[in-house]
Amino acid sequence: MGDRNAKEHFYAGLESNLASLREQGLFKPERVIASRQGAEVVCDDGRVLINMCANNYLGLSGDEETVRAAIAATEKYGYGLSSVRFICGTQTVHKQLERALSEFLGMEDTILYAAAFDANGGVFEPLFDENDAIISDALNHASIIDGIRLCKAARYRYQHNDMADLEAQLQAAEGKRNKLIVTDGVFSMDGTIAQLDKICDLADKYGALVMIDECHASGFMGKTGRGTHEHHNVMGRIDIITGTLGKALGGAMGGFTSARKEVIQTLRQKSRPYLFSNSLAPSIAGASLSVLERLSSSTELRDRLHANTAHFRKEISELGFTIKPGTHPVVPVMLFDAPLAQRFAQRLYELGVLVTGFFYPVVPMGQARVRVQLSAAHTTEQLDRALAAFRQAGQELGLLKN
Numbered sequence: 001m002g003d004r005n006a007k008e009h010f011y012a013g014l015e016s017n018l019a020s021l022r023e024q025g026l027f028k029p030e031r032v033i034a035s036r037q038g039a040e041v042v043c044d045d046g047r048v049l050i051n052m053c054a055n056n057y058l059g060l061s062g063d064e065e066t067v068r069a070a071i072a073a074t075e076k077y078g079y080g081l082s083s084v085r086f087i088c089g090t091q092t093v094h095k096q097l098e099r100a101l102s103e104f105l106g107m108e109d110t111i112l113y114a115a116a117f118d119a120n121g122g123v124f125e126p127l128f129d130e131n132d133a134i135i136s137d138a139l140n141h142a143s144i145i146d147g148i149r150l151c152k153a154a155r156y157r158y159q160h161n162d163m164a165d166l167e168a169q170l171q172a173a174e175g176k177r178n179k180l181i182v183t184d185g186v187f188s189m190d191g192t193i194a195q196l197d198k199i200c201d202l203a204d205k206y207g208a209l210v211m212i213d214e215c216h217a218s219g220f221m222g223k224t225g226r227g228t229h230e231h232h233n234v235m236g237r238i239d240i241i242t243g244t245l246g247k248a249l250g251g252a253m254g255g256f257t258s259a260r261k262e263v264i265q266t267l268r269q270k271s272r273p274y275l276f277s278n279s280l281a282p283s284i285a286g287a288s289l290s291v292l293e294r295l296s297s298s299t300e301l302r303d304r305l306h307a308n309t310a311h312f313r314k315e316i317s318e319l320g321f322t323i324k325p326g327t328h329p330v331v332p333v334m335l336f337d338a339p340l341a342q343r344f345a346q347r348l349y350e351l352g353v354l355v356t357g358f359f360y361p362v363v364p365m366g367q368a369r370v371r372v373q374l375s376a377a378h379t380t381e382q383l384d385r386a387l388a389a390f391r392q393a394g395q396e397l398g399l400l401k402n
């Protein structure tokens with residue numbers, strides 16, 4: 001007999017979990033933006049805010065040229081495919097984008113996905129089994145962790161960014177048929193850049209493959225924006241690159257895996273998020289193609305992003321804030337205390353700056369922060385207005401060392 005109370009228990013259980021999240025201050029509300037994404041956004045309450053928390057590194061999300069390219073691709077190829085790639089969902093624009101990504105990243109071949117989450121979810125299981133070992137940085141992205149869970153390979157985890165522990169795990173994995181080291185190219189919470197030169201040396205020493213997730217790097221890391229492998233001068237030594245079209249490279253959505261052609265062919269035959277999920281919309285494929293052409297013809301956006309990053313990092317430190325040192329456009333401004341991080345973000349909102357507080361469990365206990373992200377779209381004037389708001393909120397809350 002169906003127990004009507006049993007169903008009610010389910011809903012009441014959810015309600016009580018949500019209430020406890022709210023009580024602990026861990027509930028994540030969503031701000032509603034009524035304009036395009038950009039250096040400034042208009043919220044649904046009409047407020048205009050300087051946006052310092054988007055992954056819009058190159059400023060292309062709301063960019064006119066990108067929007068035009070998406071419209072042109074829609075006109076030519078239609079709105080969607082109503083098919084997965086292997087049935088009747090592959091158009092010229094998908095093949096062009098796969099070629100362009102391969103060339104941009106310096107890899108042999110590329111396969112597109114609906115998201116980088118899917119690229120990571122579908123990369124391990126087709127390539128590795130119980131005879132193999134996957135050696136993963138402890139702070140790798142959730143989608144890498146989930147992807148590894150779907151695969152039968154033995155799992156080894158090394159302490160974040162710790163090369164001695166990576167070597168110990170490689171030794172522990174001795175005897176396995178294939179070994180794969182996997183790391184985020186850049187870690188999004190701290191802006192830490194993986195030590196790919198050392199990782200590649202260790203991989204060579206122990207006969208391991210190397211995979212990097214370039215979601216916070218593709219398009220702007222390295223001299224010509226190819227990514228962390230260019231930054232560390234190890235292009236040609238990386239076996240598998242996964243990345244997103246949803247951050248610097250235009251910001252819509254979509255992901256990819258790039259590797260040697262036998263890897264990509266295997267994924268096309270066996271990767272479940274590819275086989276059982278719809279083709280990337282032509283508007284996204286066309287716009288991404290135009291973004292790659294633009295980035296290949298000029299490093300202007302990438303250069304502006306790094307100039308903005310250097311300016312903001314210098315000025316915010318001089319104001320007396322504690323930041324995590326580094327060079328990446330992710331700038332963690334440390335508050336250490338969760339309620340304080342939230343009050344600070346709220347005060348900045350009132351002062352016209354959009355940032356988000358991050359606290360446990362997104363970052364370790366006692367490491368609460370607001371994560372600032374710079375964009376090529378920010379003008380110096382906007383950055384200086386944001387910095388003035390940081391100074392005022394910092395003074396009011398007694399945060400400044402100086």
Ligand SMILES: *Cc1c(COP(=O)(O)O)cnc(C)c1O
Nearest residue numbers: 115116117141213215244246255
């Ligand atoms: C954002 C992100 C992803 C997911 O990318 P989507 O394309 O949005 O699914 C995967 N890995 C890392 C490191 C990311 O930062």
